[in-house]
Amino acid sequence: MIRAPRGTFDVLPADAARRRILEAHAERILGAAGYGRIETPTFEATELFARGVGEATDIVRKEMYTFDDGAGRSLTLRPEGTAPVCRAYIEHGMHKLPQPVKLWYLSSFFRAEAPQKGRYRQFWQVGAEAIGSAAPETDAEVIVLLADLLDAVGARGVRLRLSSLGTPETRTDYREELKQYLHAHEDRLSEDVRERIDQNPLRAFDATDRGTREVMRDAPVLLDRLEDGDAAHFFQVRELLDIAGVAVEIDPALVRGLDYYTRTVFEFESEVLGAQSGVGGGGRYDALIEQLDGPPTPACGFAAGVERMLLAAEEPAASAEQVDLFVALAKPDGASLGFELSRAARRAGLSAQLELAGRSLKGQLKHADRIGARYVAIVSDNGSVSLRDMSSGQQEELDAADVVRAVQRS
Numbered sequence: 001m002i003r004a005p006r007g008t009f010d011v012l013p014a015d016a017a018r019r020r021i022l023e024a025h026a027e028r029i030l031g032a033a034g035y036g037r038i039e040t041p042t043f044e045a046t047e048l049f050a051r052g053v054g055e056a057t058d059i060v061r062k063e064m065y066t067f068d069d070g071a072g073r074s075l076t077l078r079p080e081g082t083a084p085v086c087r088a089y090i091e092h093g094m095h096k097l098p099q100p101v102k103l104w105y106l107s108s109f110f111r112a113e114a115p116q117k118g119r120y121r122q123f124w125q126v127g128a129e130a131i132g133s134a135a136p137e138t139d140a141e142v143i144v145l146l147a148d149l150l151d152a153v154g155a156r157g158v159r160l161r162l163s164s165l166g167t168p169e170t171r172t173d174y175r176e177e178l179k180q181y182l183h184a185h186e187d188r189l190s191e192d193v194r195e196r197i198d199q200n201p202l203r204a205f206d207a208t209d210r211g212t213r214e215v216m217r218d219a220p221v222l223l224d225r226l227e228d229g230d231a232a233h234f235f236q237v238r239e240l241l242d243i244a245g246v247a248v249e250i251d252p253a254l255v256r257g258l259d260y261y262t263r264t265v266f267e268f269e270s271e272v273l274g275a276q277s278g279v280g281g282g283g284r285y286d287a288l289i290e291q292l293d294g295p296p297t298p299a300c301g302f303a304a305g306v307e308r309m310l311l312a313a314e315e316p317a318a319s320a321e322q323v324d325l326f327v328a329l330a331k332p333d334g335a336s337l338g339f340e341l342s343r344a345a346r347r348a349g350l351s352a353q354l355e356l357a358g359r360s361l362k363g364q365l366k367h368a369d370r371i372g373a374r375y376v377a378i379v380s381d382n383g384s385v386s387l388r389d390m391s392s393g394q395q396e397e398l399d400a401a402d403v404v405r406a407v408q409r410s
C-alpha cells in the first residue's frame with residue numbers, strides 16, 4: 001500500500017467541515033478590517049527565502065524543500081508566507097496604492113521538520129500582512145485580529161507573549177554585547193549554541209539544555225537596550241493592547257525563528273497543545289521589503305497554524321449534514337428517471353442523492369436513513385414515484401414532476 005509521505009495528512013470530508021468554518025471566521029474577521037485575500041505560488045525562487053527569512057535560520061538551513069527546476073534554477077516549496085507576500089507587493093508596485101496595503105492568506109506551507117502532533121511537513125496557515133504603516137496601532141490591530149480569530153475558533157488556554165527587538169542598529173550593538181557574553185561563558189553552552197554564537201547568538205534564548213539555560217538567565221536582554229523611539233513604540237503597542245483588554249506577558253527572551261523582525265514580536269501559545277504550543281505569531285518587519293529590493297516600507301503581520309488552532313479548539317458535537325431527498329430505485333430500469341429527478345431537485349436548491357450502489361430496495365431505505373434523508377423518492381420502472389416522509393413513515397404516490405415541489409413545501 002502506498003501511504004501519504006511522513007509528516008503529511010489527508011483532509012477528509014469530516015475534517016474539511018471544521019476547516020471551512022475556520023476559513024469563514026478568518027474571512028469575516030480580516031475582511032471587516034480591510035484585508036484582501038492573496039494567493040501566491042506554492043514554490044518560489046530559493047533566493048527569496050534565503051534573503052528574506054535569513055541564511056542563519058533553522059528554516060533556511062535545514063527545513064526547506066529545495067529542488068532544481070531542470071533548467072538550472074533553484075526553487076523552494078514555500079516554508080512561510082511573509083516573504084512571498086512582500087515579493088508580490090514589490091512585483092505588483094503595490095507601494096503606489098493607498099497605504100497600508102492589507103493582505104491575508106490561507107495556504108499550505110512546507111517545512112522538513114521532525115513530524116509530531118501539531119508539527120507537520122505540509123501544514124496550513126492563516127496569515128495577515130499590513131504593509132506600509134509604521135504606526136503602533138497597526139501592530140496592536142494585527143495582534144487583536146489574531147486574538148479575535150483564536151477566540152472565534154474556540155482555541156483554549158491561550159496566552160500572548162510580547163516583546164520588541166528594536167531597530168537593526170540597536171540589534172547590531174546588542175548582538176555584539178550578547179556575543180561577548182556568550183563567548184565568556186562558552187564552556188557551559190551546548191555545542192549547537194556554541195557553534196552559532198557569531199552567526200545567530202539570539203537563538204541561545206531558545207535552547208532547552210540546562211547549561212545554556214542557566215547562562216541565559218543572566219544574559220543581557222534587548223528590551224533594556226532599546227532606543228528611545230523603539231521603546232516609545234513598544235510602550236504604545238502595550239497601551240493599545242491594554243485598552244483593548246488583551247492580556248499580555250512581556251517576555252524579553254521571546255525569539256522568533258525568522259530573521260526579518262524589527263520592533264514588535266509576539267507569539268500566542270495554547271497550553272492544551274503540549275510541546276508544539278505556538279498556535280500563531282508574528283511581528284513587525286520594517287526592513288524586509290527593502291532587503292528584497294523594494295522601497296523602504298514598514299510592515300507587520302501574523303500567521304497562525306490551522307491544524308494547531310483546530311487542535312487547541314474543542315471538538316464540536318458532530319452535526320449531521322442534511323439530505324433533503326434520496327432517490328431510490330425500485331428496479332434498475334428506473335435509473336434514468338431517478339437520475340433526472342435527483343438533478344431537478346438539486347437545480348431547485350435541494351440536496352439530493354441518487355442510489356448508485358445497486359442495493360436492494362430495503363438496503364436503499366436503510367442507507368437513506370443512515371445519511372439522514374428527510375424524504376425518499378422510490379422510482380419504479382413505469383415512471384410512478386412514491387414519496388416517503390422518513391420521519392412519519394407516510395408515503396404518497398406522485399407524478400415525477402411533482403416530487404420536487406412536494407419536498408420544497410415540507
Ligand code: HAM
Pocket residue numbers: 079080081082111113118119120121122123124125127128129257258278279280281282283284285300301302303304305306307308
Ligand atoms: P511561524 O511562527 O514560523 O511564523 O509560523 C506561524 C505558525 O505556523 C506557528 O505558530 C504554528 O502555529 C504554525 N506552524 C509553523 N510550523 C509548523 C509545522 N511544521 N506544522 C504545523 N504548524 C506549523 C511565520 O511563518 C511568519 N511568516 C509569521 C509572520 C507573518 N510574521 C509576520 N507576518
